[in-house]
Amino acid sequence: MKKLLKAIQSGKTRTITVDIFDTVLLRKIYPEELQFLRHAERASALLKKQWNRDISPFCFYSFRQYVRQVLANMQYSRTKEREVSIRDIFAQTLESIAQKESVRLEQKARDALVDLLMQEELEIEKKSLKPNHKLISVLRAFRGKGLHVFFVSDMYLETEHIQKLLKHFGIDDAFDGGISSASAGCCKWSGGLFAALLKKNLIPGFSYENNLHIGDNRHADVRAARALKMKAIHYRSFHTLVRRPVSHMIGTLKRKMLLRPHTTSMQREMAQFLEKHTAVLGAEEQCLFKVGFTLAPAIAHYLSYVDIWSRVSRRPVYFISSEAATLHHLSKMLNSGSTMHTLPALDRLKALHQFLHLGLEETQEYDPVPVLWFLNLGIRQISFSSILERIGIKPEDLPFPKAIYEELPRSTQLESIGKLIKYKPLLVKHLQEAHNYVLHSLQRSSFLSARKVIIADIGWSGTIQGLLEGSMELLHQDIDIQGIYLGRRIFNTIPWMPPKKAHGTLFQGESEKLGAELLVEEIWEYAICESRENKHLTILRGMEYFFELYGSHMKSAPDFVLGTLLQPLRKLFSRPSLLEAELIGSIKHHADVASSFSQSIVQSPFTRKELLRAFFFDPPLFHSQRINQFWREGFLTKYRLRHLRPFFGLHGQIASVIEQSRRKKWQRFV
Template sequence: MMNMQQFYALDQLIKEGERISSHFDTVSFDLFDTLLIRRIHDPDLVKPAVARYISNRVNSRATAQGQGKTWTWQQVQKLRDTFEKEQRQETGQRFDDFEACYPDYMSRVITAVFGEQDDDRLLREVTDYELAVENSVLVPRQDLVNWLRKLKEQGKKILVVSDVYLPAAHLERLIEHAGFLDQVDAVVSSADSFLAKASGKAFPMLRERFDLSYERWLHVGDNPVSDGGRPAEQGIHALVLRDGLEKMRKSLAKRYHNYSLGLPFYRGRCLQQIMLPLEAENIPRHPLYVKGFNVFSPLLSAFVQGVAEHCLNAGIRRLYFFSREGWLFEQVWNRVIPKIYAGMENLPEISYLYVSRMALAPASCGHTGLDQEHADIVFLPPGNKDFRDVCRVFGLEADAFTNILTLHELHQETVLSPLHEDFLPENRLRFNEMLEEAAFQEEVKKQTRPAHQALQRYLEEQGFFAQPDVALVDIGWLGTIQRFLHRAVAHRADAPRCHGLLFGATRGIPYPTSPANSITGIVYDRDRFDLAASTILYNRDLFEEACRAPHPTLNGYRLIEKSTEDDAGYELVFRHEDDAVGQAEKEQDSFFAPLQEGILAGAEQYAAAAAILGYSLSDVKPWLNYLLVSRMAFPKTREIEEICQRHHLDDFHGQHKATKAAAAKELWRCSRLKLRWRPLLRTEFFLRLIKERLRS
């Protein structure tokens, strides 16, 4: 047709459009796949997410009221499909186009599911959610929107015309979110009139409604029939975009989605494909931002999703994010979980708890003293050597123990760690015997009781003792923080059962598991054989630094005698930042800031993709394992150089140097020369990992 031109690249279409635009007073645009493109290959993928939302809403209400029918999302979806199909059949009897109108059939769904209730309010809330899901997968095609703005500046009448079940009022909200509603004179949807572009009936209706001239009208779209042939039949000049690159992108997304139906590995790959930035989102980024978005974000987002799944299955209604890493976990949770579990009313209440090993270690001794099990923990890090390190970790004044040390033929500098020279096993036996002395324990309790009392007051203020079960979310690895916390509160009758949910549970030492105190590794747990996930062990410091909060380390809890009823009776004591170590921490925070920015940006996209696909942690776990193996066990030298931390502060770790025999050999600490020129180096380390995991 003379009035129809097809283009296979967007820049060619815009170039031609600019050349001929002076001949037209009105320019109409198709909306979907023209002005807005979707991250997903099939627009119907949005519908199951809405069905899950409705199912969550009605089931939460039924649970709260102890009555009512429960609905699966599949039942809700089937109901929606049925009512939409019925309306299209009815419309087809009166109009040429078999169109549907979202509010009409969705109100029927809501009445059928919820019964006779506040249907208008529920319809608004369901509509709001559906449009929010649509917005999460819609991206404006920036070059085309920029051209639209130019046309508006030239005085053209701009129309947006779409064949879709959403009324124009809903489309306006989508366009407003995309940022160019102020440039559009009118939005027209077939859902309002049942006259669509597909049959060509929409164009005479638009001509009459807006008093248009076919000869002075230009239409732009992507469908050769609806946006090409039909307007051309009326004498409207049509530009049709047949974008090969966009079709290839959607074809790739479709392929991954189809693969995922039978191969679990591709579920995570499909999800991450949907996450990827499009159009104007694709701008140059810091390498650490890219790594945060592509690697750490899926790992951490899936982790908090696994935490939520555990809490929901166990009926845990209170969750605390732990330590400095918990600060970022909470940020990820707030971006991911409300979207994945939209409509669910029994999600746990969350908050951030200021804790650290160094702060909790003294508080853990205030009631029960210091036993051998917990004293042994001090000598796990190779930097700890003698009794001075025991006192540093547990907040003790070493000089107060001089007499009892002498009675056991020890002194403050006696080597107690087998990782250091001059270690004698009999000295460690004498130390263990000293721990049994009542005088030693009384002095320990005396010195640590104020910290213990301050901790109790802090936890009471945080509502820690107000529920029978609490989930405690931490990076890992040995569960030391939770061990100390539980020991500090176990004597209380109102102490809750503590469910530790760790990113990785390495269990390097036995954990005192009981019904009242347990830990579970979500992404990795040594008690579940998972060779791929165990590659976390290559560089645990990296995960700690990547997730670290931008506030100083908590050093302790200080007791304050109450002077008024409003006085909290405690204060949190943070590490000073004005020394060399504090400055190093600030430098480290600045270094990893782009990484955390990428993590949080990626979490938003993970949430949208997971909500649409309906994936659980188990669905994406095979892909997460691939990420871990490829990025931790077989990283490129450049990747190690980009992300390897500059400083790692660990007050628990002393300053002593262990013997060379005790020094660990790690891939991520190898020299650049070795990383580049030893082709089998990574394989050697991976084989070593396999050997260690098979032994453990």
């Protein structure tokens, strides 16, 4: 308080901005999730009366939290801010629950319910807050001396809601107005709200140069303000220093105790359902069925995520590639009401061929640089034969023997191919055919007439999206494409042409913990690809069984279900059983658009005995065998080498030293 008085007495301050929650209005409940659970009890009673459905408080609470996360991520993708209005959260929470419960919800009825939920929210806020009279009296005194006092709050409540709370406590006379981050669409934490105060006239009478900001959060209220050259004071009191931390610790423990029964009961019920359903199956069929059931929560979370994004942004969804039909089918099992289309014709190779054809048509010749990038992917320098194979040119079509071309620099090779195609366009007739095939699919699905669309695919680096965006530019089609994937990789298959808007639901990069554990692309893609193999169909039946149970028995949001059943999913990827490693390890890895290379994701020419011998007597050989597996944990399980994991760090260093020594000896010999 002394700092505040001293800053005001300097005479340079004309306006004061103050944080509201935990500064002017002190909370009694921590963390905020406990307050949400109280609100959910009232919301449950309200929905039971309105819809005649048994919507549990926990169901409403979990969907509220889930929707808030999705909307925040949507906002961040557009503005790099995560602030979302409470009305939008309630509206989409109602939409999601109504969809799951097969309740027809008209917009007028939804808006009326949102108003009722808002009233309940404000009533709970009134009971959960108390005014900080000591600070309020100081603010009133400053206002009496001619200073303007405004509130600036990071809160999901809108400005009018905060004003109602101030009026309820009889302290609205201490303020000349203010702004909420939910109304502004940006928050103090990122500095966006302070920047908006500088650039926009959000608060009439506000003076940025002569303003003093007061708040309880060291980062959001002090550092963010000072970063933009605004004076700021960190407000601390007994409440913020003692009462809040203690209350938060106790409240967090209480919340865990309240949620724990839902977690344990769901885990127990799902285990019982699965055990009962698979009791009559053979060992291999039972294993594959459980694999599908284990993967399904992540797929359900992903498809629900896509559905909310589509509903809010009013974009049609296009499922692409070989997974399109399965994803569309599973979305229907979730009662998705979004406009959905399938584009199975749009796979990596056809997307590449379409783009190459349009590029040829545009320039009438090959530009060596893009061809080099497109056809030299994944491997540092693929062979000249592989490039010919991907373009579709046979060695006998070349004017000179292939051996001569192989001696030339890569740029010269590509220029030669370009000239050959220019004068013999029939050599790349298949590029024209691929373009026509994809274009027909895009026209039939109304893709070309849409202005904004969502591309939905398992992932991972957005290769197809990047190629499609390039093709649309060459076709002079202005279509805003938002890619939503199960997970995202930081690595881009086409470095100079990454997708413009891409978002992963489970993780945003392989460096994240979940990404490092679950990013075995072949397992996910095989599980939902369009295939008639018995192995695939059994996995799909397991996924369908989970989706049936989710619709009929699980009264919670998909992200809570995923979190509850995440441990078996992690175990499948990081500690698979021997049977899982053998059955799933035989899935084939197919190289991207650069090569026809293919092999099982767990494969070695050596026996377990030979690998153990190599571990001790030929570390570089063992290290290369392990590193070059597409599913390393499956490799360790299949060959029963998991007990060696603690030594891999040191063993890799030893292998590197031996390998370098061998190279030096070879160089001296040569």
